Structure formats: C-alpha cells, structure tokens
Amino acid sequence: MISTWNRYLDMALLNGNIITQDAGRPKSNAVGIAGNRFGLVGDDEQIKQAIGPDTKVIDLGGKTVIPGVFDSHNHIIAGGILLESVMLFGIDTIAGMQQVIAKRASELPKGEWILGGGWIESQFIEYRLPTRHDLDAASPDHPVILDRLFGMSVANSKALQLAGITAATPDPERGQIDRDPVSGEPTGVLRNGAQTLVKRVIPRESVRDEVAKLEAHIKRATKEYLKWGITSIIDPGVSPLAMRAYHNLYKRGELPVRVQMMPAWYGLYSTHGKDLSGLVDTLGFTTGFGNEHLNVGPLKMAIDGGLGSKTAMLHDPYIDGHVSKIPLRLDIDKLEAYFRQAIEAGWSVGIHTCGDLAQDIACETFDRVLTALPMTGHLNNIIHGYLPTEKSLSIMERHNIAVSVQPGFMYVEGDIYFDQVEERRLSHFKPLRTYLDRGILVAANSDMTSAHYNPFFGMYAAVTRRTSQGRQLGTKECLTREEMLPLFTLNGAKLAGQEQRVGSITPGKLADLAVLSDDILTVAEADLLKLQVTRTMINGQWVYDGGEA
Numbered sequence: 001m002i003s004t005w006n007r008y009l010d011m012a013l014l015n016g017n018i019i020t021q022d023a024g025r026p027k028s029n030a031v032g033i034a035g036n037r038f039g040l041v042g043d044d045e046q047i048k049q050a051i052g053p054d055t056k057v058i059d060l061g062g063k064t065v066i067p068g069v070f071d072s073h074n075h076i077i078a079g080g081i082l083l084e085s086v087m088l089f090g091i092d093t094i095a096g097m098q099q100v101i102a103k104r105a106s107e108l109p110k111g112e113w114i115l116g117g118g119w120i121e122s123q124f125i126e127y128r129l130p131t132r133h134d135l136d137a138a139s140p141d142h143p144v145i146l147d148r149l150f151g152m153s154v155a156n157s158k159a160l161q162l163a164g165i166t167a168a169t170p171d172p173e174r175g176q177i178d179r180d181p182v183s184g185e186p187t188g189v190l191r192n193g194a195q196t197l198v199k200r201v202i203p204r205e206s207v208r209d210e211v212a213k214l215e216a217h218i219k220r221a222t223k224e225y226l227k228w229g230i231t232s233i234i235d236p237g238v239s240p241l242a243m244r245a246y247h248n249l250y251k252r253g254e255l256p257v258r259v260q261m262m263p264a265w266y267g268l269y270s271t272h273g274k275d276l277s278g279l280v281d282t283l284g285f286t287t288g289f290g291n292e293h294l295n296v297g298p299l300k301m302a303i304d305g306g307l308g309s310k311t312a313m314l315h316d317p318y319i320d321g322h323v324s325k326i327p328l329r330l331d332i333d334k335l336e337a338y339f340r341q342a343i344e345a346g347w348s349v350g351i352h353t354c355g356d357l358a359q360d361i362a363c364e365t366f367d368r369v370l371t372a373l374p375m376t377g378h379l380n381n382i383i384h385g386y387l388p389t390e391k392s393l394s395i396m397e398r399h400n401i402a403v404s405v406q407p408g409f410m411y412v413e414g415d416i417y418f419d420q421v422e423e424r425r426l427s428h429f430k431p432l433r434t435y436l437d438r439g440i441l442v443a444a445n446s447d448m449t450s451a452h453y454n455p456f457f458g459m460y461a462a463v464t465r466r467t468s469q470g471r472q473l474g475t476k477e478c479l480t481r482e483e484m485l486p487l488f489t490l491n492g493a494k495l496a497g498q499e500q501r502v503g504s505i506t507p508g509k510l511a512d513l514a515v516l517s518d519d520i521l522t523v524a525e526a527d528l529l530k531l532q533v534t535r536t537m538i539n540g541q542w543v544y545d546g547g548e549a
Helices: 044-048 076-084 094-107 132-138 157-163 195-199 207-226 240-251 332-344 356-372 390-399 408-417 432-437 455-464 481-488 490-495 525-530
Strands: 009-014 017-019 030-034 037-042 051-059 064-067 069-071 114-119 144-148 152-155 175-179 186-192 230-238 258-263 294-296 299-302 349-353 381-384 402-405 442-444 513-516 533-538 541-545
Touching (some): 030 044, 037 044, 069 490, 076 114, 076 207, 076 230, 094 132, 132 144, 132 157, 144 157, 152 157, 157 186, 175 195, 186 195, 207 240, 230 240, 332 349, 332 356, 356 381, 432 442, 442 490, 455 481, 455 525, 481 490
Parallel strands (some): 009 051, 017 064, 069 230, 114 144, 230 258, 299 349, 349 381, 381 402
Antiparallel strands (some): 009 030, 030 037, 175 186
C-alpha cells in the first residue's frame, strides 16, 4: 500500500534488476518511490498501476540496483584530509610516490606542511618502506608526513627537524623510531606512538577555524563517497569538535550521507593517556540518540595495533619470532571497569582488536560484564576480529556481540600478511563464513583511511579472499555473492540500529539505493573490481549522477 504517502508515486524505476535485500522479496524489476520512501516493490505492471500524471518514470534499461552501501567503519574526516592532500592508493613505485609529492609541493608555499597517506610497502614494486631520503628528493623545502595504511608514517628530514627527532631521540612509549643500522640516524619511518612526535608540531587552528576545517573535510569526503553508492556511514572515534562539525552541517542541510558517530573513548591515539572517566556523564546522551540522518552509536575503544605492523596482540609469535602481548593503546587492567561504566550508563561499546589475544581479552571482559549487566537494544561489537578463537566465538554468540570487519584489507594489504604469520593461519583470517555460521552479525566496511573506500574492493575480497597480487588467503571462508551483499548493506544498518529505516529496498523504508554498471551477482569475479556506480539516491533524491540511468 502507498496510501500512507500519496495516491500516486513520485518516481517509478522500471525495467531493472533490483536486488532488494528484503527476505520477503529478494529480487524484483521495478520499485516505486513516494516522498522519501519506497512505496511499492514489484514487477513493472504492479508499479505502473500507481503511476500518476506527475510521476517521474525512469527506465533502468536492465541495470542492477542495490540498497545504498552502508560503510559501517569509515574515518570520514581523515578521508577528507587525504583527498585534499597526497593520496597514494594505487601508486605502485617509489618514483610514482615521489611524483605525487612533488606535484603537491609545487602547489604550496615553501614551508607549508604536506600531509597524506594510503600507502603500504607491498604496493610498491620495490617492496620496501620508503624513507626520509625518498621524500627529501621530492620535497626538500616542505615538511612531509605520509601515513601508512595502519600504525606507521614516513616523514622527511624537514618534518623530523621540526619535531626535534635525531639519532639521540629515545623511542617514545609504545612507539618506535626506525634507525639506520649503521649510522643510527632516523630513517623517517615512525611506528605507532612515534607518529605523534611529528604530528604534534603541525600547526593547529583556533577552535572555530578547526571546526570549519572539519566541516570542509566531511563535505569533501562524503561527496566523493556518493560516487560509490555509499549512503550511510559509521564514523568511529569522533572527537567533540567533530561532533560539532557534523551537527553544524546537519542543521544547514549540508550533510549528504547518513552518519552514525562513535565517540572516541579509551585506547585511541588521540585520547591515549587522558582521563576520560567523565565522558559518559558529560556528553548527556547515549547510544541511539539522534534520528535517521545523524545519530550516536557505541563508544569507540581500542586495545592493540595491526598485523602488518606486528602490533596485533597474538597468542603465538610472528614468523620472525617477534612477540606482541603488550596492549598498545589502553590499560587492560582497567578494561572491565571501562566496560561496566559504559554499559551501566546505557552505552554500547565497539572495540578494536586485531590479534586473537586482544580479541580474547575483550570478549572475556564482555562476558563478565554482560553476565552481570545484561544489555538489550544496542549491539556491542568487536572491530576487525582477525583471528577469533573458539573462546571468543562462543562468547560473541552468547552475548549477541557483532563483528565489524574489513574484507578489503585482504585485497589492499594482504600480500604483506604472508611475511607476518604462517600461511595456515591466514586461511582463518577474517573468517566471514565462520562468523556467519555461528550466528554472529557481520557488518563489512572499508575502514578508510586504512584501506580504500571503494566498496567493491571489499566485496571482491569477501568472495575471493585474494590479494592485489593474486595470492589467496584460503578458500573455506569465501562467501557467495548472495551471502556477501548483506554485509555491505542490511547488516551495517543492523549494527547501527537503523535496520527499520534503511538497509534494504522494502516498502516503508527510506529510499536509498545505488544503480550499478553491471550485475554484481553474475559478472566474472575479476570484474567485481571494475564495478562502478552510475547513480546514487538518498531520501528519494538523486545525489550522484554519473550520466546513466
């Protein structure tokens, strides 16, 4: 029925291949939109009956339509910064990296900072870490710092000089300054806590100017994301100033996508070492506050680092014998108190754990707290969940703890994993099928800027488990395309508590969708990487048009 909204449809999309993600009607070839919601879903003849004199009719020409992509873990502001500066995704040589830096340097006055990132050593033909000398050759007169995909940066000599980093500088707590084995001089590579030595000397604006810059970063990133069918995003680890920026944009009608904000709590680099015990009381709201366009999600926490940087907390050593059992980002002895404080105040928690040891610690803590304080209505979740043990899986089942995963990591940085852990373990890396078989909600996402925001990278990886160089991380955890697609649409909505509003093409839900260049269920596997979005709709309005219906 559409009488709730109007006698006639405002828009009718006919002659399409519509993958609805609605269990009641998984596929159709037409959909009608009334106001900002889906009014009817069915065949062409059913929809035509509700077409009136003012209905806009669009012939899809057989194109595939999916619900809007729900990127359930995307650092929007960092993405906006990267898009403005030096973005190195896809650059395959050190020389290519230098060209991009030199171009940016030519656009800026001498002395102005050059920021950027999106690199990992495995993407370069040279298969090595870039150094300050590589960056100096491209830009000797600008301080430069470029973030690796996770847990590492490379800075040039100018940036190191401004930060006061020399051969005599000691490694900071939970960080490492890489040094030349002969001279002892810094190479420019800064790991984890050492990154802040440079970043803290980058000039900051006034609060007012900083909020305005945050708004600009959000608008830049979200405009780009619309080109990829991304209509809803969870931004993990936002600061109070970022919340202000989001709210300002929302009030002015300038926030193009739906956003759920996860407040930064314990364990993030930006908050490490600070007393945040009053945060849950002073914010004045909890998980679920807001509406369908801008709302508040779980508190964001973090325990360990990542696999590529060998800072993920693992039970067993890495291939080279390196042992990582020390929490990188918070005091584990206080974790239960943190969880208890959050849950007693009505917050759910999303916590970054990459290593199996870190995930066990988080799950065991959830088990103790949730057994004493059962929680309904909001989902706690493990973020990343690389190598879950049977213990963690059982606890996640028992307490309905979801997992927020990034299949695209396998494609973008997976080649380097073979240098870190035994190949037999990689067959269980990000075990999507195991999670699903255990009844655990799986929401898949990009984790921009730790991987590219292109959702088809993650979709391809979830189906094939192949790296950018073609290596495969086992096959037993591969998903079919029908199993994969909900992870990037409906399950993200469920993780955000928004499944009654978005996530599927269902009558009554908000009209968010993406029109694809080809059929995602039938194209050759390799062609999943080539899929494009031709049009994106939010709230029944086209917000991106690539020139095709």
